[in-house]
Amino acid sequence: MCIFVKILHLKKHLPLLLFVCSTLIFAQTTRKYSNEFMNIGVDAAALGMANAVVAHSGDVNSGYWNPAGLVQLEDNQLALMHSSYFANIANYNYAAYAMPLDERSAVGISLIRFGVDDILDTTQLIDEQGNINYDNINLFSAADYGLTVSYSRRLPVPGLNYGVNAKIIRRVIGDFASSWGFGLDLGVQFHTKNSWFFGFMARDITTTFNAWAIDEDKLSDIQNAVDGQNQEAPEGTELTLPKIQLGMAKVWEINYDYILRAELDLIMRFEENNDLISTSFVSINPAFGFEFGYTDMVFLRGGMGNFQNELQIDNTERMSFQPSFGVGFKYRGIQVDYAFTDIGDQSAALYSNVFSLKLDFSIFR
Numbered sequence: 001m002c003i004f005v006k007i008l009h010l011k012k013h014l015p016l017l018l019f020v021c022s023t024l025i026f027a028q029t030t031r032k033y034s035n036e037f038m039n040i041g042v043d044a045a046a047l048g049m050a051n052a053v054v055a056h057s058g059d060v061n062s063g064y065w066n067p068a069g070l071v072q073l074e075d076n077q078l079a080l081m082h083s084s085y086f087a088n089i090a091n092y093n094y095a096a097y098a099m100p101l102d103e104r105s106a107v108g109i110s111l112i113r114f115g116v117d118d119i120l121d122t123t124q125l126i127d128e129q130g131n132i133n134y135d136n137i138n139l140f141s142a143a144d145y146g147l148t149v150s151y152s153r154r155l156p157v158p159g160l161n162y163g164v165n166a167k168i169i170r171r172v173i174g175d176f177a178s179s180w181g182f183g184l185d186l187g188v189q190f191h192t193k194n195s196w197f198f199g200f201m202a203r204d205i206t207t208t209f210n211a212w213a214i215d216e217d218k219l220s221d222i223q224n225a226v227d228g229q230n231q232e233a234p235e236g237t238e239l240t241l242p243k244i245q246l247g248m249a250k251v252w253e254i255n256y257d258y259i260l261r262a263e264l265d266l267i268m269r270f271e272e273n274n275d276l277i278s279t280s281f282v283s284i285n286p287a288f289g290f291e292f293g294y295t296d297m298v299f300l301r302g303g304m305g306n307f308q309n310e311l312q313i314d315n316t317e318r319m320s321f322q323p324s325f326g327v328g329f330k331y332r333g334i335q336v337d338y339a340f341t342d343i344g345d346q347s348a349a350l351y352s353n354v355f356s357l358k359l360d361f362s363i364f365r
Contacts, residue, residue: 037114044356048326048339049289050303055199055247063108063150066187067163070106070152081356115143140174183208208240299328333363
């Protein structure tokens with residue numbers, strides 16, 4: 001995301017353009033951070049619980065969190081979400097639709113877009129005579145798209161479901177570069193009769209593949225723009241490493257009208273980073289969330305996640321975390337949710353206000 005901030009400084013710093021583009025598309029055989037926009041999360045209800053929902057998710061948004069949960073749908077559902085980052089500079093939008101096929105299976109489709117629009121292209125600001133010509137400034141967008149098709153099915157074992165995602169990734173940086181990517185996810189859920197829920201979600205199990213195409217003419221226009229900073233042509237492929245999320249949840253019914261749900265998730269990346277538990281093989285980050293509901297109409301949510309060991313200026317480490325808060329209201333199949341992430345600016349992550357809407361088609365029957 002920091003890359004997007006750098007893009008916005010192009011008004012005065014022409015050479016930064018190619019630096020940003022090459023940073024975005026430079027790839028090794030595998031990368032620690034690739035297609036990260038697909039890891040931000042969807043649904044204000046889930047974000048209000050610090051993303052700790054993989055075990056209990058059971059609506060249209062399960063296509064993202066755990067496709068195994070789609071079989072819990074009783075009718076068709078539609079979901080929409082919008083959030084902004086960097087003071088509305090970057091916008092994150094999501095839409096999803098899911099429907100049951102029969103008593104044992106369901107399907108869904110979702111689309112995510114994360115982008116910065118109306119970026120100034122100043123590569124032609126200075127003409128061949130060395131004069132500044134503002135008429136040569138154009139606008140472009142840097143946007144990432146993720147299209148996911150989901151399928152879920154109940155297994156013969158009571159309470160055991162599985163789901164799979166097929167993902168198509170499209171990333172575009174104006175006319176400078178673009179890529180296509182493909183990948184698969186696998187999810188499993190198990191529910192017990194005494195209201196315990198267990199979930200397993202493996203993202204990018206095939207190491208999602210992205211193939212980049214770079215406009216050679218655009219690259220040559222700004223190569224050698226700064227002495228000693230020659231822009232080499234970046235590699236054309238990248239692989240996204242798998243990630244696993246394990247979850248355990250419990251639901252308590254209190255006097256019929258009140259429900260409390262709590263979930264603990266472990267988010268694992270096969271890399272060494274600043275997570276709370278980090279080794280050369282795997283890094284583990286816990287997330288905890290709760291939801292308190294009244295008559296299945298009003299909801300209060302909270303959570304903590306994104307625990308990081310941050311290196312301070314004096315070479316000491318400090319643990320940071322990202323708290324979140326959310327509320328929701330549901331009436332006759334229409335649910336509106338709000339989440340405020342990173343309360344009190346406890347972590348390095350930028351806080352965001354997130355709104356989402358969920359529509360159950362049962363209201364039309």
